[in-house]
Amino acid sequence: MTAEYKVNGDVAVITLKNPPVNGLSYATRLGISKGLDQALEDANVKAVVITGEGKAFCGGADITEFGTANAGKQPGLHPIMRTIELFPKPVVAAIHSVVMGGGLELALSCHYRVVAPGTQVALPEVKLGLLPGAGGTQRLPRVLGVEAAVNMIVNGSIVPSEVLAKAPGQKLFDKLTATAASLMDEATAFAREAAAKPGPYPMVRDLPCKHPQGEAYFGFAEQMVGGMAKNLPAPMNNLLAVKAATTSATFDEGMRRERELFEQLMASPESRALRHLFFAERAAAKIPDVPSDTPVREIKSVGVIGAGTMGGGITMNFLNVGIPVSILETKQEALDKGLATIRKNYEAQVKKGKLKPEVYEQRMALLTPTLDYAALKDVDLVIEAVFEDLGVKETVFKKLDEVCKPGAILASNTSTLDVNKIADFTKRPQDVVGLHFFSPANVMKLLEVVRGDKTGKDVLATVMKLGKTIKKTAVVSGVCDGFIGNRMVAKYSAQAHLMMEEGATPQQVDKAIEKFGFAMGPFRMGDLAGGDIGWAIRKRRIAEGLLPNVPSIADKVCELGRFGQKTSAGFYDYAPGQRDPIPSAVVGQIIDDYRKEHGITPRKISDDEIVQRLVFALVNEGARILEEGIASKSSDIDMIYLTGYGFPMFRGGPMHYAGEVGLYNVQEAMKRFARNPKADPKFWEPAPLIQKLVAEGKTFS
Numbered sequence: 001m002t003a004e005y006k007v008n009g010d011v012a013v014i015t016l017k018n019p020p021v022n023g024l025s026y027a028t029r030l031g032i033s034k035g036l037d038q039a040l041e042d043a044n045v046k047a048v049v050i051t052g053e054g055k056a057f058c059g060g061a062d063i064t065e066f067g068t069a070n071a072g073k074q075p076g077l078h079p080i081m082r083t084i085e086l087f088p089k090p091v092v093a094a095i096h097s098v099v100m101g102g103g104l105e106l107a108l109s110c111h112y113r114v115v116a117p118g119t120q121v122a123l124p125e126v127k128l129g130l131l132p133g134a135g136g137t138q139r140l141p142r143v144l145g146v147e148a149a150v151n152m153i154v155n156g157s158i159v160p161s162e163v164l165a166k167a168p169g170q171k172l173f174d175k176l177t178a179t180a181a182s183l184m185d186e187a188t189a190f191a192r193e194a195a196a197k198p199g200p201y202p203m204v205r206d207l208p209c210k211h212p213q214g215e216a217y218f219g220f221a222e223q224m225v226g227g228m229a230k231n232l233p234a235p236m237n238n239l240l241a242v243k244a245a246t247t248s249a250t251f252d253e254g255m256r257r258e259r260e261l262f263e264q265l266m267a268s269p270e271s272r273a274l275r276h277l278f279f280a281e282r283a284a285a286k287i288p289d290v291p292s293d294t295p296v297r298e299i300k301s302v303g304v305i306g307a308g309t310m311g312g313g314i315t316m317n318f319l320n321v322g323i324p325v326s327i328l329e330t331k332q333e334a335l336d337k338g339l340a341t342i343r344k345n346y347e348a349q350v351k352k353g354k355l356k357p358e359v360y361e362q363r364m365a366l367l368t369p370t371l372d373y374a375a376l377k378d379v380d381l382v383i384e385a386v387f388e389d390l391g392v393k394e395t396v397f398k399k400l401d402e403v404c405k406p407g408a409i410l411a412s413n414t415s416t417l418d419v420n421k422i423a424d425f426t427k428r429p430q431d432v433v434g435l436h437f438f439s440p441a442n443v444m445k446l447l448e449v450v451r452g453d454k455t456g457k458d459v460l461a462t463v464m465k466l467g468k469t470i471k472k473t474a475v476v477s478g479v480c481d482g483f484i485g486n487r488m489v490a491k492y493s494a495q496a497h498l499m500m501e502e503g504a505t506p507q508q509v510d511k512a513i514e515k516f517g518f519a520m521g522p523f524r525m526g527d528l529a530g531g532d533i534g535w536a537i538r539k540r541r542i543a544e545g546l547l548p549n550v551p552s553i554a555d556k557v558c559e560l561g562r563f564g565q566k567t568s569a570g571f572y573d574y575a576p577g578q579r580d581p582i583p584s585a586v587v588g589q590i591i592d593d594y595r596k597e598h599g600i601t602p603r604k605i606s607d608d609e610i611v612q613r614l615v616f617a618l619v620n621e622g623a624r625i626l627e628e629g630i631a632s633k634s635s636d637i638d639m640i641y642l643t644g645y646g647f648p649m650f651r652g653g654p655m656h657y658a659g660e661v662g663l664y665n666v667q668e669a670m671k672r673f674a675r676n677p678k679a680d681p682k683f684w685e686p687a688p689l690i691q692k693l694v695a696e697g698k699t700f701s
Contacts, residue, residue: 003031004053005038010046011191012039013184021059022052024077024102026070028062033075036083047191048087050110051094051184052103057119060101063128063278077102077134081109085203090194094187095119095161095173096180105134108143108172111201112194114187115173116180119161126156128278129234129271129650133262135205137241138254142207143171146246147217154225154238171207205251218243231517231650232270237261269660273652276701277642280635280653284475285464288632294461297407303328303375303382305396307338310413311385313441316342317470319363320442326368326375335369342367345442373403381466383435385413388536393417394425401426409459411435412450416482416537419452429454433463436483437472438644439529446644447472450483473643478630481546485640487625488654491617491683493534496522497554499610500591502678503602506571507583512607513614517648522614523571524581525646527564531557531571556590600678612669618654619666623687626700634700659699667694 002018002025014035016022032050039045052058065071084091084106093107096116104123107113123132123140131137132153141149148167152159165176177186194201211217221239229235244257265271286292300323304315307329315325329335346363349355368375376382382404384396393412400410410432412422423429434450447467451460460476467474477483482490496509500523510521526534535558541547557571564570565579572581595602622637631637638653651657658666667686674684686694693699 002028003035005035007045008188010044011188012045012048014048014050016052016058019054021056021098023059023062025062025065026073029075029077029080032080036087039089045089046195047089048091049094049187049191050091056098057095058103058106059098060103081106081134084109085205088199090191090201092187092191092194094183096183100124101132102134105132105136108139108204112174112190113172114175114177114190115161115165116177116183117162118180120158121161121164122156122158123153124156126154126234126238129232129268129274130265131234131238131241131262135255137238137258138245138251139204141242141245142204142209145169146211146242150221150239150242153242154235209245211246214246233268234265234271237265270650273650273656276652276656277649280639281473283633283635284473284639287460287476290457290460294457296462296465297380297409297458299380299462299466301379303379304385305382306385307335310437310439310441312338312342313439314383314385314413314437316345316442319366321470324366326370326379328370328373328376332371335371339369373399377403378405379408381409381411383411383413388414388417390417390421393422397422397425401428409433409462413437416486419450419479423452423454430456431459433459435463444644445473446640447474448483448485448640449474449476450479451476452479473639475636475639480630484625484631484637485644488618488621489645491621492614493522495613495617497552498678499605499613500553501595501600502605504605504610509610512610516611517651519646527570527572530566531563553591553594557587613673615654615657616666616669619658620670620687622655623689627687627689655700659701663690663694663699
């Protein structure tokens with residue numbers, strides 16, 4: 001059992017002991033239930049205190065039990081909560097550190113709640129595509145008021161205990177303790193005082209729940225939530241459940257409505273996708289052959305080579321968490337420009353009130369600009385962010401090998417190049433790793449960690465830990481051209497350009513995939529990243545024999561100096577200083593001329609075909625990446641696409657989405673696309689892994 005029962009004089013204390021957040025697993029629920037039975041049978045016990053050991057009161061349901069036999073095993077949370085409500089002795093929740101989800105619902109079933117300052121309070125189920133299914137939507141509005149409860153529940157936001165304890169009219173907390181250390185003493189004293197009074201003891205369910213302008217308020221709220229969460233049913237279901245708390249004739253009727261809305265969400269593909277994301281993010285941190293106790297190197301200072309867009313963005317990540325950075329450029333003008341951009345980014349945050357001026361100055365004080373490699377001799381980690389050319393990388397890494405101290409980690413921000421070749425430019429390949437940040441590097445959450453053949457396990461463990469420190473989702477990739485993300489996106493982009501040749505326009509392709517849920521279509525994404533980058537990669541791949549030397553529409557666009565937003569012209573036109581894409585007559589003419597030159601009669605392409613060809617191109621290449629061991633699990637591929645490429649969260653990533661569609665259906669679609677007169681049948685040959693899984697009736701997961 002993961003709940004401990006002890007008696008302190010005349011007060012029984014039930015302590016949840018299920019680290020790290022005391023999740024309400026079957027064993028924990030059983031321990032609470034047995035503890036209540038013991039307290040009931042002991043005539044000397046006058047009151048009960050429920051608390052949690054370690055760094056949480058209770059973080060909620062044990063999500064690892066979802067879909068398992070233990071999830072429905074009795075005692076369930078609902079019966080335990082009802083037992084607490086009807087308990088003949090007062091039950092006090094002694095809350096500290098973290099109280100979320102089912103943990104907050106458990107506390108709301110107690111007669112009284114004593115809370116320590118600094119406690120994080122939330123009902124975050126909406127972030128898993130669910131709603132609080134143990135009465136959270138019915139009880140929280142009774143103790144906080146309808147509008148405050150709606151804001152917490154629909155947004156899943158975390159609110160400090162001090163804020164809630166001081167809210168006018170709140171009945172959530174009966175006492176805010178003086179300090180966190182005094183919680184148990186104060187809660188025990190409170191329980192004894194409560195026991196001195198006759199029962200029955202107060203139940204949240206008995207409190208009234210009304211809004212003075214309920215119809216108007218919920219009408220407005222439904223419009224707002226419907227507009228903001230159109231692809232996600234959970235926010236609306238959460239709102240409707242709270243509404244039921246205000247309109248139901250009885251508490252139990254409201255609970256029945258909550259259960260109905262919860263079950264709708266539990267069965268929804270959107271919730272399955274968000275739950276998959278929850279597990280995938282945690283699984284990404286686990287590398288099969290690198291144990292969790294692998295020693296890590298200390299990173300107290302960082303060097304960044306290159307003060308351009310990427311180098312500046314990378315630098316900000318470390319300054320933001322208090323790690324000093326030495327940033328190196330070859331020319332003073334480039335260095336000054338890079339520093340000015342960093343300052344401008346921080347000043348924009350100050351202007352918006354997101355950053356205090358003194359914090360901005362503290363961060364800038366951690367930054368040392370330099371033109372001399374010798375300034376990097378004592379740093380613990382160096383990240384190069386120079387031009388994507390192997391010859392340039394060779395010069396940089398040979399110099400780093402000379403000047404950096406033994407044990408320093410040498411990292412490349414390359415997006416496509418061979419990390420093994422880069423490592424071999426040094427005499428310490430075990431210290432070399434790829435750290436592929438995504439632009440803008442100070443905003444984008446993904447960090448693709450590229451593991452070379454000789455990269456040390458301690459280096460991997462160190463950079464994975466560091467990724468967490470700088471608030472990135474770090475995902476490991478093996479070495480291949482483009483790694484996981486860009487190798488797959490090359491196939492996605494190839495289909496986008498092929499459909500443009502066949503009859504679609506760039507705006508039709510972009511609009512179709514954006515309607516599917518992507519943040520940005522392939523042509524808008526190319527314009528944002530810079531057409532010159534893709535052009536340089538295509539030239540390299542042609543030179544290496546990886547692509548045929550056939551001029552494309554994209555090449556013709558680049559030959560005109562149309563490199564995207566940076567030149568105010570790419571596949572779209574852009575007004576100076578604006579990011580809104582404008583359909584381009586110039587590009588329209590290039591497309592028409594290309595079709596005539598190659599004897600292509602344009603055909604009508606449906607939005608469904610656009611979406612399927614783009615997404616299934618990703619899926620097929622993802623399957624090959626899994627076969628080759630470049631990715632260790634399909635969920636890592638999903639994490640890369642969800643956090644770095646704008647794949648819609650509510651669809652769970654390309655590999656998860658393929659499972660939702662059914663791999664048999666994906667395979668049949670590929671066979672259909674292979675019959676297209678313009679298609680390369682080899683491109684659409686289903687990966688052996690897909691064929692195998694279809695034959696076995698399985699999915700990637």
